[in-house]
Amino acid sequence: MSDLNIVCLDMEGVLTPEIWIAFSEASGIPELRRTTRDEPDYDKLMRWRLGILREHGLGLKDIQATIRTVDPLPGAREFLDALRRETQVIVLSDTFTQFAMPLMEKLGWPTLFCNTLEPGPDGMIDGYRIRVAQSKLSTVKALQSVGFETLACGDSYNDLGMIRASKAGFLFRSTEQIKKDNPDLPAFEAFDDLKDAILAAL
Secondary structure, rough: OOOEEEEEEOOOOOEOHHHHHHHHHHHOOOHHOOOOOOOOOOHHHHHHHHHHHOOOOOOHHHHHHOOOOOOOOOOOHHHHHHHHEEEEEEEEEEEHHHHHHHHHHOOOOOEEEEEEEEEEOOOOOOEEEEEOOOHHHHHHHHHHHHOOOOEEOOOOOOHHHHHOOOEEEEOOOHHHHHOOOOOOEEEEEHHHHHHHHHHHHH
């Protein structure tokens, strides 16, 4: 195991499907398909989502019921297990603990740093608490400040900070626009290719 390296992986789009897209399909609300691939301002995106949920009378339990039916992306568990045999891995996500736990169980309980929701007494989601501003980039910098070297991988705009701050960074199944805007970043579509690139960069 490589003790001084930590691989930082985005969750949605890299290891799991996008939760909001899955819920959009289950609820029949197409507006909820919008993700950080489309809207770089996460706070703006979340406030917009919570407004739509309240408008439709949908609460936390409704989303959790959908999440329980969602599986990790095919090959994600094997990819994660292979990486964890060689180095330390942290999943860095802008999702919420209340959403992520069923998926973390299916992935073998990797370490997850994410945010938390603030449900109201009526079961609606009143708000959310972000762990720290620019959480992915802040976490990578914090890990580096205590002697670790980071490698990072993601698919969205909000992953670019941690990817560029790391000694090696990768895009995985990203959008054509993000790949076009960041031609210097290695971009992969298959878990085996991504795994080989990460292990080579260790």
